[in-house]
Amino acid sequence: MSVELTILMPCLNEARTLPTCVQAAQSFLARAGVRGEVLVADNGSTDGSQALAQSLGARVVPVPEKGYGAALRGGIEAAHGRFVIMGDSDASYDFSRLDPFLQALRGGAQLVMGNRFAGGIAPGAMPALHRYLGNPVLSWVGRTFFKVPVRDFHCGLRGFDRHAVKALGLSTSGMEFASEMVVKAALGGLRISEVPTTLQPDGRDRPPHLRSWRDGWRHLRFLLLFSPRWLFLYPGLALILLGSLGMALILPGRLPLVHVMLDIHTLLYCAAAVIMGSQLAMVGALARVAGTQTGLLPPSRFTRWALSSFRLELALLVALASLLGSAFMVLSSWWIWQGAGFAQLDPAVVMRRAIPAVTLALLGVEIMVGAFFLTFLQFGHAKPRAA
Numbered sequence: 001m002s003v004e005l006t007i008l009m010p011c012l013n014e015a016r017t018l019p020t021c022v023q024a025a026q027s028f029l030a031r032a033g034v035r036g037e038v039l040v041a042d043n044g045s046t047d048g049s050q051a052l053a054q055s056l057g058a059r060v061v062p063v064p065e066k067g068y069g070a071a072l073r074g075g076i077e078a079a080h081g082r083f084v085i086m087g088d089s090d091a092s093y094d095f096s097r098l099d100p101f102l103q104a105l106r107g108g109a110q111l112v113m114g115n116r117f118a119g120g121i122a123p124g125a126m127p128a129l130h131r132y133l134g135n136p137v138l139s140w141v142g143r144t145f146f147k148v149p150v151r152d153f154h155c156g157l158r159g160f161d162r163h164a165v166k167a168l169g170l171s172t173s174g175m176e177f178a179s180e181m182v183v184k185a186a187l188g189g190l191r192i193s194e195v196p197t198t199l200q201p202d203g204r205d206r207p208p209h210l211r212s213w214r215d216g217w218r219h220l221r222f223l224l225l226f227s228p229r230w231l232f233l234y235p236g237l238a239l240i241l242l243g244s245l246g247m248a249l250i251l252p253g254r255l256p257l258v259h260v261m262l263d264i265h266t267l268l269y270c271a272a273a274v275i276m277g278s279q280l281a282m283v284g285a286l287a288r289v290a291g292t293q294t295g296l297l298p299p300s301r302f303t304r305w306a307l308s309s310f311r312l313e314l315a316l317l318v319a320l321a322s323l324l325g326s327a328f329m330v331l332s333s334w335w336i337w338q339g340a341g342f343a344q345l346d347p348a349v350v351m352r353r354a355i356p357a358v359t360l361a362l363l364g365v366e367i368m369v370g371a372f373f374l375t376f377l378q379f380g381h382a383k384p385r386a387a
Contacts (some may be wrong), residue, residue, distance in 0.1 A: 002035070002082070003037055004035050004081055004086045005034050005035075005036035005081045005083045006080060006085075007029070007035075007036060007037070007039065007084075007085050007095060007098070008084050008085070008089075009041070009086070009088070009177060010068060010071035010088065011053070011071070011077075012045055013045045013046060013049060013069070014047075014090060015048050015052055015201040016204055016213055017090050017091040018089045018152070019052055021087075021095055022038050024096040025038045025314075026038055026057065027096050028158060030318055031096075032099065032102065037058075037079075037081065038053075038077055039080075040053040040058050040060045040089070041061055041063050041078070042060055042062050042063065042071075042102050044063075044064070050062075054136040056138040059351050061075060066173070068173075068174060068175050068177055069170070069172045069174055069180070070275075072171075073171075075171075076166060076171065078164060079162055082163075084162045084165070085101050085102070085159055086157070087156055087157040090202035093114075093198075093199065093200075094158075094198060101114070101157075102159070103166075104159070104193050104301045105160075110161040110164040111158065111159075111165070111182070111191070112158060112193050112195060113158050113182070113193065114157040114158055115151050115196050116197055116330060117135075117151060117152055117198030118196040118197075118225075119198045119199075119222060121194055121198075122198070122218065125201045127197060127200075134154075135154055138153055138154065138179075138216070138219050139153035144188040145226075146183055148183075150181065151156040152181060152194070153182060156178065158181075160185075168184040168185060168188055169295070174218055176218040183222070183223065187298050196293045200382055209300050228281045228288045230365050232280045232283045232284025235280055236277040236282075237281055238280065239274070240273070240277035242270075242273055242282065242345070243277060246262075247267060247359075250264075264347065264351040264352065267336040267355050268355055274363070275366075277288065279366060282366060282367075285370075286300070288300070289307065293307075293377055306374060306377075306378075315371030315374075316368060316371060319367040320364070323360070323365075324360060325357075326357045326358070326364065329356055329357035329360070337350070337367065
């Protein structure tokens with residue numbers, strides 16, 4: 001008969017706590033009357049964890065590739081259940097009380113996250129750095145970037161529809177696997193819910209595999225890389241807006257501000273902000289399209305327009321207009337210099353033409369390069385014609 005639920009535990013030298021977890025999981029299956037299995041994804045234990053798990057009736061699958069994510073990917077691949085509930089095998093989660101997870105999965109949720117902050121964190125179960133900084137900040141970043149209704153982004157106890165999650169193409173091997181699952185589930189349109197769960201101090205007699213700063217950075221890095229808007233586009237647009245505003249205010253003449261006078265030096269910095277912002281925004285747009293092309297990101301309205309309706313010729317006209325504007329300002333500067341008999345000019349006057357001229361020239365080249373690259377991506381999107 002088909003297996004409804006696989007309770008999956010990644011394992012690396014957990015002989016001290018693994019029996020408690022396996023027995024608790026088996027007691028839940030028996031009490032709830034669920035046809036299921038307990039599966040241990042072993043990542044190369046040398047303390048006899050495999051034999052202990054098998055002696056208690058769990059199924060053990062060896063996963064040679066090292067890493068938390070690698071162990072879980074191997075376990076998901078080997079699972080027999082329609083649903084999978086995964087959790088660490090360090091006795092910090094109560095596998096005997098998985099009822100809310102299974103109820104949510106049976107109700108149609110495709111990813112069910114545990115929320116330790118809602119269910120209760122026992123004293124000493126979570127370091128203060130994780131409880132008050134790491135988890136709240138990373139969870140906020142995840143909700144902001146990906147609109148995910150999850151308050152505890154990195155809870156290790158979670159359940160999911162196995163086929164739906166396998167279709168996401170999860171690939172990371174480290175601790176960032178926890179973020180990858182939530183992010184790709186959100187981008188893939190999976191139905192996500194959250195239920196309270198508890199966290200107890202783990203029962204290990206050794207330090208945890210988690211390294212706070214290293215793994216925290218890997219989580220943040222993953223969130224940034226999968227959101228080109230927040231990594232590139234929004235910072236770029238902010239720089240363009242601020243730089244353009246500054247240039248508009250300073251170009252007519254010196255600008256008094258409190259006790260200082262803003263002049264051509266500030267104008268140069270504003271121009272640099274416009275150029276840097278345009279580069280970031282262009283990279284963000286191209287990364288979004290390329291992410292869709294490679295299957296890393298789902299299509300959006302922008303990518304659909306960019307891949308179907310973008311016209312190279314129109315973009316080249318905009319680039320040409322920018323270059324012509326630059327050339328006009330260069331010529332006007334030359335005429336002023338010629339009128340002065342090629343004598344030394346006031347830098348404050350000349351630079352008010354030179355800085356915008358250089359800015360327009362660089363923007364024209366950037367627009368041209370970006371337009372050609374986007375057209376190149378369009379060719380990759382086009383379906384080959386039948387012979």
